[in-house]
Amino acid sequence: MLALRLTRAARLAVQLRRLLVASASAGTGFLLLCALGHALTHPDAPGASSLRLAWCAAPLAATVYLAVAVARADPGTRPRPGLSAIGLGPGRLMAVSATTTALSAALGSVAALLGFLYLRGDLTGAPVDGAVSGVLALGQRLPAPAVVTLLALVPAAASAAVALTLRPRDPRPAPSAGSRRYGRFGAYGWGAARETFGAYGRYGARLASASASASASASASAPASASASASASASASASASAQPAGGRPAGAAQADPSGALLTQASATLSPATTDGDGSAQDATGPAPVTPRSHTTLLPWGIAVLTAGLAVETYAGDTATRDAAPSAGVLLGWALATLGLALAGPGLTHLCGRLLQAVRPGALRLLAGRVLMEESHRIGRPLGVVCAVASAAYAAAALHDADATDFGPLSVIGAVVVAGCTVATLLTAAVEAKHARTDTTDALLRLGAPPTTLRAAAALRAGALLAVFGPLTLVVAQLASLPLAR
Secondary structure, three states: OHHHHHHHOOOHHHHHHHHHHHHHHHHHHHHHHHHHHHHHHOOOOHHHHHHHHHHOHHHHHHHHHHHHHHHHOOHHHOOOOOOHHHOOOHHHHHHHHHHHHHHHHHHHHHHHHHHHHHHHOOOOOOOOOOOOHHHOOOOOOOOHHHHHHHHHHHHHHHHHHHHHHOOOOOOOOOOOOOOOEOOOOOOOOEOOOOOOOOOOOOOOOOHHHHHHHHHHHHHOOOOOHHHHHHHHHHHHHHHHHHOOOOOOOOOOEEEOOOOOEEEOOOOOOOHHHEOOOOOEOEOOEOOOOOOOOOOOOHHHHHHHHHHHHHHHHHHHHHOOOOOOOOHHHHHHHHHHHHHHHHHHHHHHHHHHHHHOOOOOOHHHHHHHHHHHHOHHHHHHHHHHHHHHHHHHHHHHHHHHHHOOOOOHHHHHHHHHHHHHHHHHHHHHHHHHHHHOHHHHHHHHHOOOOHHHHHHHHHHHHHHHHHHHHHHHHHHHHHHHHHHHO
16 A cells, blocks of 8 residues: 555656556567467467567566666655654565556556457457467467466566665675784784774874873863873873773783783774774774775676677577577677676776876866766666667668568567666666765855856766767677678
8 A cells, every 4th residue: 555655646757757667568568478479379389489488588677677777766765764663664665666666567567468458359359460460369268377477577577676676785794703803003803893994093083082181281280290290190091091991002912711812903992982792983983985996897797798799699600591580699689788787887987087087177077076976877777778779780780781571579679678778777867866966066055057067967978978889889790790691
C-alpha cells in the first residue's frame, strides 16, 4: 500500500520516468512472446528459436538498466532524517523502490500480453496479417506457464537489480582482525585508532593542549613567586590530561604474558575521544575522506573491449554470409558494451583532467572539476550509449552493404535498446544536476553569473563529445569489418 501511495503522489517527472520503464518492459515482453510464438510455429527449428530468445537479452538488460537508474533518481524513496523512527529506514525504502519498479514493469508486461493477444486475434477474432504473422502462433494454444514465466522475467529482474543496487550499506570500513596498525611517528603497534599519514603534524592537532597550558598559566600569573609553580603545575596537568588513565607515554614498552615486548601506538588521545568499541577520532575531527579514483577500471575496460571485438571478429569469420548474426556476435557485442561501460568513468575523469591542463581559467577549472566529480554518475551511461551507437552504426553499414532488410521485431528491439540507454543517460545527468544543487547555489551567492555556469555545462558537453565521438566511430568501424566480409 505504501508503494502504491508513493507512486500515486509522485511528481510528473517521476511518473514520466516510470512510464518509460513500463514502455520498455512492454517492448521487451512483446519480443519474448514473439520468440515463444516462433518456437510454437516452427517446432522443427529449435536453434533459430533459441537464437531469437538469446537476442532478447539485449532489450532485457537495457530495460533493467533503465529501471535501476529511475529508482536511483526517485526522490520519494531516498533516506531522510527521521524516517527510521516511523519504520521507514533504508531497508524499508529499498523494499518500496523494488516494489514500485516491479509494479511499473508488471504494467508493461500486461500491456505486452494484451498487444500480443490483439495481434493474434484472440480479442477481436480477426488476426493481423503482416510480417509478424509468422511469430504469433496463429491457431495454436499458448502455454500458460511459458507465458507467465516470460512475462514475469522483466519485473523480477528489474526489482532484483533495484534491491541489489539500493541495498543498505554500512559507511564504516570493516575492521581487519590481526592487522598491525601504525601510529604516529616513532611509535608502532596495535593501536586502537587507525591514523592517516601526516596526522601527527596536521595543522591544529596540538592546539588543544597548548591552549590548555596557556589558559592555566594566564589564570595563575598573580605573584611572581607563584608563577613558576603555576606553570609547572599547568604543564604537569596538560601532560597528565594528554595521557589516558592507566596508559603509558608514546614509545613505552609493554610486556605480554608470554614475555614478548609490545609497543603502544600512541597515547596522546584523551579518553573522551575514544569509544568503547575501539573507534577514536582526533581532536580536529574525523580524518578527511580521500576522493576515490575512477581511472582504476580504465585498463580493465579496454581489455574487455578488445576481447569483445576479438570474439565478434571470430564469430563473423566463421558465420555464413546469408545467415543471421549468431550468438558469438551477440557475445562479442555484450563484451564490448561491458568494456565501454567499465572504461566510461575513467574516460570522463580524464576529460576533466584535460580541461584543467595548461594554465586553466575559472571556466575550464570549474568544468573540469565538475566532470571529475560526476565521472562515476555519467561515465557508465556514456559508455553504454557509445556502445549502442557503435552497434547501430555497424548495423547501418551492414544494411547499406548487403541491402539486408531488418524486420519489425528487429526495429522494436533497436528502439527499446536505444531508448533505454538514452533515457538512462538523461536520468543520470538529471541526478548529477540535483546532486550539485548546493554547489550551484553557493556559486550564485558568491556572485558567479549564470552565463558562466551555462558556458561550463556547454564546455563539459563539448569535451565529452570530442572524446566519446571518435571512440564510437573507431569501435563501430572495428565491429563492422568482420560482418561486412
